[in-house]
Amino acid sequence: MNTLPKSITPELLSFCRSISLERPVYIRSKRSSDAQMSACFDNVARKITRAGGTIAYGWAVWHIPGLYFEAEHHGVWRKRNGELIDVSPQLGDVSKILFLPDAAAVYDPTQFRSNVIASVSDTPIATEFVALAKARNAILDRYRTGEHISVMLSAADQSMLDTITRRLNELWNLAGN
Structure with a gap:
């Protein structure tokens, strides 16, 4: 099931603004060879150790037409040149994700952030x-x-x-x- 939003619609922007004032961006998804499913923050930390750069905190945004929007707390790798790349595996091996930057969504392993879900209608x-x-x-x-x-x-x-x-x-x- 591919839940990548096909486009950034006004409804999608409204959902995203309820989470962060940043604008969502499509970024390339290129899984690191040692990356594990559902471990984005660890995956990015290992990538930074090997290649430098920093982590960008935020949300992976998903959409099921006619049903709902969902934002999942997520971290991606920011290369030294500023480019964002999702180094974690995603269901369906997608080539890109929609990422909503949120500098306030810093990962704290003691405080799990639940997914944000909203109906589309x-x-x-x-x-x-x-x-x-x-x-x-x-x-x-x-x-x-x-x-x-x-x-x-x-x-x-x-x-x-x-x-x-x-x-x-x-x-x-x-x-x-």
Whole structure:
């Protein structure tokens, strides 16, 4: 599933402004050979050790047409010449991501930042999808330490997560995605 926004629309800009006053930018995604999934801050730190540069904090922005926008706390590598590159693997091996710079979103491994999710419309399907996506994230966030889920989910939480996932998939199909 490719959730990269196809263009920077007024609705997308409005969502981004609710998070940061910076303008979102498309940046090249070029995975480092030692990069791990869901470990962007560690991936960037290793890249800086090898090649110099700095980290740029912000948010990877995703979009499911007809359903929602989502911003995921993210770090990317800023080369010495200022170019931003996403060195972390992304689902679907995308060639670029939409990055929303946010200097205030500094990574603190003791304080996980939950994804920011907003509906793209007030249709019943979009509203339910966003509510379920937030419920899913709330369950997963309870188990996070730093960038990773630290333990196996309880049986009750896993059951709830399975139910949520099934319904999200149904709504996804109803929305025509």
